[in-house]
Amino acid sequence: MRRTVRITVALLVTFTLAAGAPAVAGPAPSTPQWAPLTYSSAPADNPLKGFIPYAGSYETFPYSMEWFYLPLRDVMTGPHQFRWNALEKQLNDIASRGHQAVFRFYLDYPGKPTGVPQYLLDQGLATHAYDDFGNNGVSVAPDYSDPRLVSALEDFITAFGRRYDGDPRIGFITLGLIGFWGEWHTWPYDGWTNPENWMPDTAILTRILTEYDDAFDRTRLLARYPSPQNKDLAIGYHDDSFAFETLPPTSWHFVQRLIDEGVTDKWRTEPVGGELRPEIQSCVFEEPVSCGQYEDYTASVDQTHASWLINHAAFAPTGYPGDEYFRAVQAAKSLGYELTVTEAAVSAQRVSVRIANRGTAPFYYPWTAELAALDDQGRVVARWQTGWTVTGIQPGADPTELSTVINTHGLRRGSYDIVLRMANPLPQGIPLRFANTSQDTHSGWLHLGTVTTR
Structure with a gap:
């Protein structure tokens, strides 16, 4: 609709x-x-586009939006019980700088304490320990197939949309919640690399996607991967390995996924964002480029039609030196409208x-x-x-x-x-x-x- x-x-x-x-x-x-x-x-800090940092005040690069993660447990305290203070603080801090927020809720962020609501753990929700991605047992992967967790996620999304859909402090929301970093994957626990598959099944993913689509009519949403379950929904996409695993023909690269799902033109009505891959943020605008692995930035923008990218390196105290800064500004301007x-x-x-x-x-x-x-x-x-x-x-x-x-x-x-x-x-x-x-x-x-x- x-x-x-x-x-x-x-x-x-x-x-x-x-x-x-x-x-x-x-x-x-x-x-x-x-x-x-x-x-x-037009200026590089036009609203709702360009390079964005992790939330904070910076002088080294122009920007109009700020990024943050938030653990679900900071907001959801019980069945149908929500305490929005943590989200309100982030949104208000960012708005005080005249910026809009882009963010994601997570349950499992490697290296950070669990984002699973405590009441679900107290009820006996099963979890998986792991050491991958430098986690060393700090976070845990929840059992996404547990009906109690699925119901909790649906309740949260409904309440989230009811309270924040159309909030002018928000630029974009990435769906989050599922998988490592809320990126909708549990690799290497995917049933192929390892026999265990920690991802929820298609029916559960469809329920989560549908709940998001129903809950938000005005604020724009982005999913990590194009899929048969989201291709016809009013949800855009975010490429979190931008200019690194973006271009075709490799099957798991972002644009190839767009091609395979038949959604290469979805950007005309739904936004595309993401993150310039962290390993290349400091080197991709060099001349010549010293990155060990990278893809052509201009081709990645042209083929994805991305509007915004997390690129925190641009906002580091030293920023980009000399002509590298001006190339980065032009790269930021090339995003979006x-x-x-x-x-x-x-x-x-x-x-x-x-x-x-x-x-x-x-x-x-x-x-x-x-x-x-x-x-x-x-x-x-x-x-x-x-x-x-x-x-x-x-x-x-x-x-x-x-x-x-x-x-x-x-x-x-x-x-x-x-x-x-x-x-x-x-x-x-x-x-x-x-x-x-x-x-x-x-x-x-x-x-x-x-x-x-x-």
Whole structure:
């Protein structure tokens, strides 16, 4: 159902002329006089895209989102009992920096104490000890087939969605919960590498996926692997071995999995994210590259259409040196959308724009546009809520035309700058900036043209 709604919204953006508010009824205005706007690269810290660090305040690289993990036991204290303080603290800390959060809940993180809710362990939930991945017996893998655990996960997801779906502090949620690091695998305990298979069966995975899809209609979700069980759900994907095990034809590489499941175009409606493989974060932007194993970064972006990647090395105290920094900035900019207003037609009665996407993925959230008139002191003297949204404008497609009536009758005689912005629903959040030279001529606004009232 949600997929149908999103596709419909995208089509409406493309083909519908959105009416502004307040709107003035009357005869259609004369043919608009289009004027070109000059392209200029958008900033690397545009919202909901780019490189992201583990949660914290950093000065070494531009960013708009922050990443964290959270053990389920910190929130779930009993059957249908939840204490959200730990999640609230993380979200509020990140929002205080004007950023959105990307995160995952886990049950089993190698090397960290178990994330399994204590009440389930007290009830006798079976667990597996292991030493792999440097765990040395610290964490334990739960029995994912235990009906008590499955029921607990479904209850948690329902409560999670009811409380946080659409929360502006959240950028994206990766599904988590299942497998090592919440990455939906228990390799080498997969029934092939080792005879034991600790993963839940397909029926249980389907239940978890369906519960997530039902619980979240607005906040965007990402699964670790494309599968027959999630291919038709409104859930995107995250590649946590980006530019390392991404490109085809190897069967377990991310893009080959997309190909095999027939979801290579799913990025058009559902987001792709992930993590630049930790082993290559510090070397992949060198020239020449010294990484022992890596894949072409640009090809990985082009074939996945990723919007964001964890790349904590960019935010280390030393960051990237010299030209390596500028290559990393360009690499961050290449992720996700890059929206530019190619032309604008501005009069005292109507404003129209044509918007193109020069990026590699669409913008996935239905943020709405606002127009304003600024006086010669740069003060906002009138505002118009347009109803416009840039959701779903596809890379490489013809520009999307949007138009709305404005009412300037209440303004004093004089000249006014007409400006546009896509406000972030997060209070004090980073606004979406267009890739134009006239962006931020007035802070946060894109200058479209000038009107004169008489």
